[in-house]
Amino acid sequence: MEWRRLLWPFSLIYDSITSVRNSAFDRGVLSSRSFNIPVIAIGNLSTGGTGKTPMAEFLLDRLKDYKRAVVSRGYGRKTRGLIIAEPHHTAEDIGDEPKQIAQKFPDVQMVLSEKRAIGLEALQNDPPDLVVLDDAFQHRYVKPGFQILLTTFQNPFYRDLILPAGNLRESARGRSRADVILVTKCPTDLDPELAVVMRKRIKPENHQQVFFTSLQYGLPMNQLEITLPFQSPIIALSGIANPVTFINHLSAHFQLQKHLKFKDHHHFAHDELQNLQTLLLQNPGWNVVTTEKDAVRLIPRMPKSLQQRIFSIPIQVQFLFNEEAKFMQRLHRFLKF
Numbered sequence: 052m053e054w055r056r057l058l059w060p061f062s063l064i065y066d067s068i069t070s071v072r073n074s075a076f077d078r079g080v081l082s083s084r085s086f087n088i089p090v091i092a093i094g095n096l097s098t099g100g101t102g103k104t105p106m107a108e109f110l111l112d113r114l115k116d117y118k119r120a121v122v123s124r125g126y127g128r129k130t131r132g133l134i135i136a137e138p139h140h141t142a143e144d145i146g147d148e149p150k151q152i153a154q155k156f157p158d159v160q161m162v163l164s165e166k167r168a169i170g171l172e173a174l175q176n177d178p179p180d181l182v183v184l185d186d187a188f189q190h191r192y193v194k195p196g197f198q199i200l201l202t203t204f205q206n207p208f209y210r211d212l213i214l215p216a217g218n219l220r221e222s223a224r225g226r227s228r229a230d231v232i233l234v235t236k237c238p239t240d241l242d243p244e245l246a247v248v249m250r251k252r253i254k255p256e257n258h259q260q261v262f263f264t265s266l267q268y269g270l271p272m273n274q275l276e277i278t279l280p281f282q283s284p285i286i287a288l289s290g291i292a293n294p295v296t297f298i299n300h301l302s303a304h305f306q307l308q309k310h311l312k313f314k315d316h317h318h319f320a321h322d323e324l325q326n327l328q329t330l331l332l333q334n335p336g337w338n339v340v341t342t343e344k345d346a347v348r349l350i351p352r353m354p355k356s357l358q359q360r361i362f363s364i365p366i367q368v369q370f371l372f373n374e375e376a377k378f379m380q381r382l383h384r385f386l387k388f
Contacts, residue, residue, distance in 0.1 A: 055212075055215065055216050055217065056212070056216050057216075058215045058216040059212070059216045061215050061216070062212060062213040062214060062215060062216040062217070065213055065214050065215070066213045066221075066222055069213075069220070069221040069222065070221075070222060070224075072191075073191070073221065073225065076191045081191070081192075082192070083191050083192060083193065083194035084168050084192060084193055084194060085193075085194045085196075086171050086182075086193070087178070088171065088174065088178050088179060088180075088181065088182050089180070089181045089182070089196050089197070089385065089386055090171070090181070090182045090184055090193065090194075090195040090196050090197070091110065091181060091182070091183050091184065091195060091196070091197045091198075091199065091382075091385075092183075092184040092187040092188060092190075092193075092195035092197070092198045092199065093106050093107055093110075093183065093184065093185060093186070093187070093188075093199045093201065094184075094186055094187050094188025094189065094190075094198070094199075094200060094201070095186075095188060095200060095201045095202060095208075095220075096188065096200065096202065096208045096211075096219050096220060096221060096223065096225055096226065097202070097203075097206070097208060097211060097218040097219055097220065098214070098218045098219075098220060098292075099292040099293075099315060100203070100291065100292030100293035100315075101201040101202060101203050101235055101236075102201055102203070102235040102236060102264075102266065102368070103185060103186055103201060104148045104151065104152070104185075104344065105266060105366050105367065105368050106199065106201060106233065106235070106264075106368055107121065107152060107183050107185055108152060108155065108156070108367075108368075109367070109368040110183055110382075111152070111156050111159055111183065112156075113379060114181065114382075114386075115158075117179070117180035117181050117386070118179040118180040118181075119156075119158075119159045119160070119179055119180065119181055119182075119183065120159060120160040120161070120162060120174055120179040120181075120182045120183070121149070121152060121159055121160070121161050121162065121182070121183045121184075121185060122162045122163075122164065122167050122170035122171055122174075122182055122183075122184050122185070123146065123148070123149050123161070123162070123163055123170075123184075123185040123186070124146075124163065124164065124165050124167070124185075124186070125145050125146030125149050125163040126146055126148070126186070126316060127142075127146050127147060127316030127318070128142075128143060128144060128145055128146040128149075128163065129143045129144070129318075130143075130144050130145070130163075131165070132164070132165075133162070133163065133164045133169055133170065133173060134162070134163040134164075135160070135161075135162055135163075135173065136149060136150075136153050136160075136161035136162070136163060138153075138157070140153075141351065142347045142348045142351075143318070143348075145161065145163050146163065146316075147316055147344040147345070147347050147348050148185070148344050149161050149163060149185075150344075150347040151343050151344045151346075151347050154347065155343075160174070160179060162174065166192070167184055167187060167190050167192065167193045168192055168193050171193065180386075181386060188200060188225070188228070188229075189220055189221060189225075196385060196388075197230050197231075197382065197385045198228055198229045198230050198231075199229065199230070199231050199232075199233060200226055200228075200229035200231070200232045200233070201232075201233050201235050202232065202233070202234055202235070202253075203234070203235050203236045203293075204234050204235065204236050204237040204238070204241070204249075204263075205236060205293075205295075206218070207234065207249065207252070207253070208223050208226065209223055209252050209253060209254075211223075226253070226254075226259075227256060229259060230258065230259065230260075230381070230385075231259065231260050231261075231262065231378065231381060232253055232255060232259060232260070232261045232262075233261075233262050233263075233264055234246075234249060234253075234261065234262070234263045234264065235264050235265075235266075235368075236264075236265065236266055236296055237263050237264060237265045237371060238265065239265045239267075239369070239371070241263060241265070241371055243372065246263050246371075246372070249261075249263075260377075260378075260381060262370060262371075262374050262377075262378050263370070263371040263372065263374075264368050264369060264370050264371060265368075265369050265371060266296065266366045266367070266368065266369070267366065267367045267368075267369045268300050268364055268365070268366055269364065269365040269366070269367070270364075271338075271340045271362035271363065271364045272362060272363065272364075272365070273358075273359050273360070273361060273362050273363075274350065274358060274359060274361075275359055277359070278362075279305075279338060279340065279362045281304045281305065282304070282305060282306060283305055283306065283338060284305070284306040284308050284334075284336055284337050284338075285301065285305045285306065285307060285308060285337060285338055285339065285340045285362075286308055286309045286310075286311060286327075286330060286331075286337055286338070286339045286340070287301050287307055287309070287310045287311070287339075287340055287341070288310075288311045288313075288327070288339050288340070288341040288345060288349065289310070289311070289312055289313065289341065289342060289345065290313040290314065290315060290316065290317040290341075290342075290344075290345045290348070291315055291342055291344070291345070292315040294310075294312060297342060297364075298310060300364075301340060301364075305340065308334070308337055309330070311327065317348075318348070319348065319349060319352060324352055324353065327339070327353075328353070328354065328357060331357055331360055337360075338360045338361070338362055339360060339361045339362065340362050340363075340364055341361065341362070341363055341364070342363060342364065342366075343363045343364070343365060343366075345363070346361060346363035349361060
């Protein structure tokens with residue numbers, strides 16, 4: 052919003068603080084720890100909503116021939132310290148995104164720790180072939196071997212401002228640490244000429260590659276793996292950083308009756324759950340469509356009689372311009388180094 056630009060003087064202070072911190076790591080005043088395990092970090096320069104979890108799932112799926120682990124701080128969890136995730140752990144125990152990943156990839160070891168180095172230490176006795184670090188671009192106490200920086204098509208970092216005037220956690224200069232820069236949430240029919248313009252504005256360095264990706268939505272599915280037909284009347288429920296793309300998709304394919312919008316990682320209050328139950332009971336033809344990470348927080352707290360009326364919509368990363376193979380070649384070169 053335009054009023055945020057009035058906060059620009061405070062952004063200069065924030066930029067100074069983050070620049071000093073980054074310089075301390077670059078000069079070795081603050082130390083970054085390396086590990087023998089190949090570490091792939093996914094992150095962004097902004098405050099969220101760039102598609103980190105879909106990208107993590109993309110990597111875990113494409114690299115399934117490797118023994119994989121994920122280390123995450125578990126944002127939004129109600130616990131602290133080191134946790135090795137087990138099937139009985141809830142979203143409140145380990146965070147909604149780690150729970151989502153753990154359910155979809157039961158063969159992947161999920162480790163929760165505010166300090167990523169402690170999480171990586173916990174893997175040393177039975178080390179995996181690779182570790183994915185979630186939301187770790189600014190977590191510089193661990194030195195990843197391969198860094199993937201995400202920025203959205205709708206709000207690329209070169210058009211954004213530093214907090215609090217904008218959404219950047221650090222200056223756009225931080226992009227230099229990335230090996231690969233992904234422009235996410237692009238339209239599937241992105242004009243190649245526009246991609247050329249964006250690549251120039253990103254200004255990749257010689258060691259960097261830029262790729263463009265979109266999100267491909269699947270059919271909403273409930274716990275019984277029943278899919279919801281298009282044009283069904285629905286209640287959309289979102290507790291994500293930026294629900295615009297999600298709502299646009301639902302509006303195009305379903306009869307959207309109501310949108311219940313919550314903040315990212317929202318913990319549902321009792322009265323909010325009661326209101327949702329009332330809506331479903333009063334409208335027996337309506338179903339809820341939500342995101343996968345909202346579903347892991349919502350479904351366990353709903354009555355069993357209504358749980359099957361909650362459908363989550365899966366999303367997958369799709370590389371544009373037939374460049375997935377090129378991206379994977381770059382990644383495999385790192386893993387085989």
